[in-house]
Amino acid sequence: MTGCKVTSRVRQVNENQCHMCMPLGGVIALRGVEHSVALVHGSQGCSTYMRLANVEHFNEPIDIASSSLNEKQAIFGGEANLRIALDNVIRVYRPKVIGILTSCLAETMGDDVERFVETYRTDREIGEIEIISVSTPSYGGTHTEGFWATTRAVIAHYARPAERHGGINVIVPNISPADIREIKRLLDLMGLEYTLLPDYSLTLDRPFGGRYQKIAPGGTPTAAIARMSGARATIQFGLTCPDTLSPGLFLEERFGVPLINLPLPIGLDGTDLFVGTLKDLSGQPVPDSLMLERGWLCDAMADTHKINAAARPVIYGEPELVYALAKLCLENGSVPAVIAGGTRNSGLAALLQPLLKDALEEPIVLEEADFVTIEDAAVRTSANLAVGHSGGKYLTERQGIPGLRVGYPIHDRVGGQRILSVGYAGTLALLDRFTNTLLEAKYSSYRRQRKEELLNEKGVSDAKA
Amino acid sequence: MTMTDVNVDELLAPMPDKVKKNRRKHIVKKDLSAGSCQQIEANTRTVPGIITQRGCCYAGCKGVVVGPIKDMLTITHGPIGCAYYSWGTRRNKARVDDRTPPEEIYTTMCFSTDMQESDIVFGGEKKLAKMIDEVVEIFHPRAINLCATCPIGLIGDDLGAVAKAAEKRHGIPVIHYNCEGYKGVSQSAGHHIANNQIMERIIGTGTEKVDGKYVLNILGEYNIGGDAWENERLLEEIGYTIGSTLTGDSAYVNIRNMHKAHLNLVQCHRSINYIAEMMETKYGTPWLKVNFIGIDATIDTLREIARCFGDEELIARTELVIERELAAVTPEIERYQKILKGRTAFVFVGGSRSHHYQFLLRNLGMEVMVAGYEFAHRDDYEGREVIPTIKSDADSKNIPELHLEPEPGIYRPPHLHLKMSKEKYDELVASGVLNDYKGMYPDMVNGGIMIDDANHFETEELVEIFKPDLIFTGIKDKYVTHKMGLPSKQMHSYDYSGPYTCFKGAVTFAKDVAHSLSTPAWKMITAPWEQSKTEQR
Known part of the structure; x- marks a missing residue:
């Protein structure tokens, strides 16, 4: 086969989306900075909605402050509200770092957050507290880009020429x-x-x-x-x-x-x-314990590859994970039926080309996809396993394609925060779930399927009932 | 600490003085010796940065009111985030019925114009118009809703014009809602905007005959976990016909004919009282505040509805149904009372539910010590008698008020709706049954706290003070309380359970609460070898 077919979005309508908004990813990234609080500069619905989406995935308290912009600020600018919000967050939460993420509203208004922060810093004695602002309007990208942009902004905020070290x-x-x-x-x-x-x-x-x-x-x-x-x-x-x-x-x-x-x-x-x-x-050798883990993974792959080879997974979600999952599937002989992401500019299709050039089947690669497009492709390619976040639940509900939950967000199962899929041990945990999902579907239907097939061959298909 | 000892100032201590001054007005302690309710501040701007639980105008309009209408295709016009966040999160269940086939139900789907930077710069009207054409071509919906998000108002996209042109092209109603997130101070603004458009554009446009001797609408019932179906089951058995709910499991084709009903029942006062009032003015339809949460509350509600029609047969049938339902659930309830008696709780949910659940919890032997709303107005706490004294501020003035007149030819005086004499109707109104709501305050326990727009910090402090056994709240603060070693029940979506209404719902609720309180894991949190240390602390 010559590689993959790439389809980008042609429709205006986004029906059942596969991506979320930029500040949502920023909020997660900020959680990875010690003693930090995220503040979304926008109407309070933004922070409330992002708390909701993250709480449902992580099952953890997620405090996100808001500058609570109302109609007046939408017209006259949000500086005063942002300053009050900073005052209150500092007073009640005592953070060391505050990350300000902008919403569509703030960006469309044209609020110059960098300048607001500069003025705030000079007016207030806030000592060691760092304030990092990141531009994250929803129309500027997806949660994936928001995550990267925020991580980069955090590094850029602290980066000074530092002494070389061995780390x-x-x-x-x-x-x-x-x-x-x-x-x-x-x-x-x-x-x-x-x-x-x-x-x-x-x-x-x-x-x-x-x-x-x-x-x-x-x-x-x-x-x-x-x-x-x-x-x-x-x-x-x-x-x-x-x-x-x-x-x-x-x-x-x-x-x-x-x-x-x-x-x-x-x-x-x-x-x-x-x-x-x-x-x-x-410069260290790989420890024996890790080689054992590698061995167990290889052993599992040897044992299960025949089952897994029957899989035609539809893989969807954030591009980095989708790419890694596609690689894993191919290692096992499961040729993906559909590989899809909601973002654009990730270069996913180009990255996949070399992986897919020797594949026995030609997967459909979708960028900027919504779930209707993904579902349509999955049906056309007879996909039999849906691998990704909870947005793909309709693949199971409407098309009966069994699902394997991995990635973000997962709102219809518990334990999104505990899903392990990296490393040899993590891959094995994921792979077993992958194989067992296939087996579960097989055991629940193969007798019926076989019966139908056999009866058809004899030309007595009306005996089905 | 006993409840009467709570010092509000201490509670707010770490906050800056200005915030303290503001927040103090949102907290009222029930004091029986004081006679009437002290004024509570509500429906005013949230202090930025204190981590409110409030949502936005869009959330109130699309997420709460408009989204659940099952046969209307709702498009969110804006960048992708808002549509995603309001996608099926409230468990408003909808089902196929004889007027709405499966292919006409859109509530599980999410439609967004997914605006990109260029759309923000050059405007999104064309994209929206094209998208409407596409969804009409694909789905042929009966009617379409267009909901605006924050940037729309700023970039000046004229939703009304796009809607009007699309109506002309496709010959179906395309209803727009200017519910930009920044409008108003909470979800409440969105409720009002949605109410206005539903009233103006849908109710009253139907011409079909609605059969039934006693036709009821149930307003402010969102059918979370199937609540509305349980209400309907009972009401239909008694002999009523349900015209339409608003908006749980509702359909455009039924909402159109809502003006044919004899009586409007109002379950959630905050989100839907506008329509109840407007229908009273325009069609003469009287309304009755009801509560199907709690066994005694349901009994009272069923009796009051029957009383409104004054039909002896209906009254007798009501008693029969009450007796039968009660007999079925009483042993179960008594079983759970043994676990739940004497326990205490906080309730933060809805636009009447923090009030309603106090009845149900009392049936189970529990008491609510702190209750509050995110987006209520003063009348939800203090009763409708304070409405004339509520000062309108800039934020509420921005939400249009519809000024309606009685509709010629259709308006009938309210007593005729109820088939009773004017005198008898006036008597009912005077006794406070019809067209009134007394608010949460009268039913609060003495010394209990009513708190408006409670934030994360205050909730945590109140937990430390009262040490309740359970918190009924939304998912945003659910895990905070879990981390504090306190079970919490998600009341926005019922943690995948329900229905909780009427008699059978009370049992389901009691069972869920009893599970929370009797799960042994809560007692095993401290490792055995750490036990003695904890006791010392």
């Missing part, structure tokens, strides 16, 4: 807190000193216990963020991150920190690339 930077895309913990475990196993940003592994998955704190403990310490410019190298899981938003590229171009852009460590090849890089950077 490395690790920049992650929007993955689950459980995935972040697993990546940190691998880094620790390989004996590397590192700064991982944004680290919301604790803040968005708080263990129970102790007195409730308004700002969740955890997050990347700001002192560590400030040292990122002096690191030996940056590992960024951001193949689909546009250059203009790339935090790793920023550190490379400004401070000469070499950028190693890797796919998410999902699957054998993906994890090998990561572990191999860590081996090179640390």
Whole structure:
């Protein structure tokens, strides 16, 4: 086969969307900065809605402040409200960092938030409190871009020329807190000193216990963020991150920190690339315990590849995860039927080309897709497994395609924050769920299917009833 | 600490003085010795930055009122976020019926113009018009709603003009709502805008005959978890016909004929009282504030409805149904009372529900110590008698008021709707049954707190003070209370449960609450080897 067919959106209507708004991703990224609070500059519905969407996924308290713009401010500008909001957030929450994310409203009004913040800083004695503003209008991109833009803005805010040190930077895309913990475990196993940003592994998955704190403990310490410019190298899981938003590229171009852009460590090849890089950077051999994990994954793949080869998955969601999942599927002989993302400018289709050139079937690749387009493609290609977030529930409800939940957001199952899919162990956990979902569908229907087939052959199909 | 000892100033201590002054006015303690309710400040601007639970105008219009109308295709005009966030989050259930086939139901779908930067710069009217053409071609809906988001008002897209042109092209109603998120001070503005358009554009346009001796509409019933179906089941058994609900499981084709009903029942006062009042003016339809949450409350409500028609047979049938339902649920309720008796709770939900659930909880032996609303007005707390004294501010003036006149040829005086004499009707009104609502205050426990637009901080402080056993609230603060070791029940969507209305609903609710309070895990939070340390603390 010659590769894939790429379809971009042609319709005006977005029916059942596959992407969300830019500040939503920003809110998550900010949770990865120690002692920080996010403040959305806009009408209060924005922050309320974003809390809702995140609370339902993470099952955690999500405090997002709002400048509560009303009609008057929409006309005369939102500076006064933003200042009051900053005063109150500082007073009640006592954060060390406040991240201001702009809404469509603030951007359309043309509020100059950078200047507002500058004036605020000179007027108020707020000492050590840092205020970082990020431009995140919903019409400017999706939650994926919002996540990257915010991570980059946080780095840019702290970055000064720093003394070179032996540590490395690790920049992650929007993955689950459980995935972040697993990546940190691998880094620790390989004996590397590192700064991982944004680290919301604790803040968005708080263990129970102790007195409730308004700002969740955890997050990347700001002192560590400030040292990122002096690191030996940056590992960024951001193949689909546009250059203009790339935090790793920023550190490379400004401070000469070499950028190693890797796919998410999902699957054998993906994890090998990561572990191999860590081996090179640390000069340490890969520990036996990790080789055991690799062995278990290989063993599982050997045992299940025949079942998995029958899968024609439809993979959808954020581009970075979609790319890694497509790679994993291909490693197992499951040729994706549909690969789809809601964003544009991720370069997903071009990235997929080399992977798909030897595939036995030709997948449909969709960018800027909504779920109606995805559903249509899934039906045309006889997809039999839906891999992605809860937005794809209609693939199951309407088309009977069994679903495997992974990614963000997951609103119709519990444990979105705990889904583990990176590393050898994480891949294995995901892969078993993948295989078992296929088996469950098979066991629930194959007797009936076989019966129907056999009866048809004999020409007595009317005996079906 | 006993309830009467709560010091509001201490509660607000960490806040800046200006905020403290503002917030103090939103908190009222029930004091039986004081006679009437102290004035509460409500429906005023939220203090920026204090992390309110409030939503926006769009949320009130599209998310609450307009979204659940099952056979109308609702388009959100704006960038992608708003449409996503209001996609099926409230569990307003809708089903196929003899007038609405499955292919005419759009409530599980989400339509957005997904505006990009160029649309913001050059305007989005063309895109919207093209999108309307597309959805008409694909779905052939009976009617379309267009809901505006924040940028629309600023860039000056004329939704009304787009709607009008589209109506001409396609010959179906295209109704627009200028519900930009920044309008008003909360969801409340959106309710009002939606009420106005539904009143102007839909109600009264139907010409079909509505059969039934006693036809009722149920306003402000959103059918969360099937609530409306449980109400309907009982009412139909007694002998009523349901014209339409607003807007849970409602259909455009039924809303059109709402003016044919004899009586409007109002469940959620805040979100829908505008239509009740406007229908009273325009068609003479009287309205009755009802409450189907709680067993005694349901009994009172059913008796009051029957009383409104004064039909002996109806009254007898009502008693029969009450007796039968009560017999069926009483043993169950008694079983749960054993677990729930003496427990305390907070309730923060809805535009009447923080009031309504106090009845149900009392049936279960529980007491509500703190109750509040995100977006209520003073009359929801203090009763409608304060309406003439509410000062209109700049934010509410921006929401248009419809000034309606009795509709010639259709208007009938209210007593004729109820088939009773004018004298008897006036008597009913004077006794406070019809066209009135007394608010939450009279039913609060002495020493209890009413709090308007409670923020995250205050909720946490109140939990520390009162140490309730359970909190009934939305999902935004649900996990905060969990982290404080306190179970919470999501009342915006019922945590995937329901219905909670009437008799059977009360049992479902009692069961859910009992589960929360009796789950052993809550008692196992501290590890055995840490137990002694905790006791010392």
